[in-house]
Amino acid sequence: MEHLLGFDIGGTKTEVSLFALGGGDGDFKVSTKDGKSDLKVLASKRMPTSRQDGYETYLKNLLELIPAVTKEGSIEIDDLEGMGLGLPGSVHPETGKMLNGNTHMMIGKDVAGDIREALGFRSPIAVNNDASCFALAEALCGAGLKYEADHGLPISRQQSIGIILGTGCGGGLIYGGKILNGGKGGGGEIGHTTLVTDGHPCYCGRMGCAELYLAGPALEKNMPGKKATEIFELAEKKDPAALAVVNDYRQKLCDFLINLNNFYDPHYIVLGGGVSKQTVIYEGLEEELGKKMFVSGKTPNIYQHQLSDSAGVLGAAIMVL
């Protein structure tokens, strides 16, 4: 049996999980290049990312968390086949350093390299951004299996997009069961493509980025004093102001998905993150896409996430495969 360690390093919390591959009694099915296998969670721990304390403190806490997780799973760190890290930003494909993201203290840092050096770890460490890890986990363990069951197309021939609609809006492109990274680490940053011309200014320096309209805080900005979940609840009760905010959101999400679809033509798009839990955003969405896409009649399936909140950490771990 192989053992893998996955890291989901987010802007607010960090989760580290130990997985066993191929034990036969796993928590998740996974499609690997050798066929279908399974993954079992042996141990999992979380800690706050607490970005205000700086990177050195963060790394010190992380280096204490790692042996705590492996110990709970009765594994020595040297027995791990590999580690996978999902970072809250874009990652340089060769150096593994974080290039940009809203967790500023991590920009320019080589988290994988620092772990390797501190622990003397010699097996592979894979690094990517958290949205790509989510997209990969869904492709190999969640939505991809559903698409294969529904349409008979194997995962090795599927193309998909995973989108996180959470505190930010990020995306990952998957091609044949692999993350499509781009050449220089800037791929998949779909949250920073223009959705509204001359729209709100974004921290990236542009105007009207998709993230400013599709992430949870966007809804909250349009109805001050209410959390995104409350706005959806009010809309369900036909509160006119909340309904207007939700309808505007749905319209913008539809436009965004049409842009992505016209560009990449995926078999399916899978949505994750807090806002993706609202079932109302899926109502009539595929039909609407079908009417407005450049090539009509080729609507992708729009899936709600099939895995729990552990998709990030799972995707990070299976990158090693």
Ligand SMILES: [Zn+2]
């Ligand atoms: Zn932006």
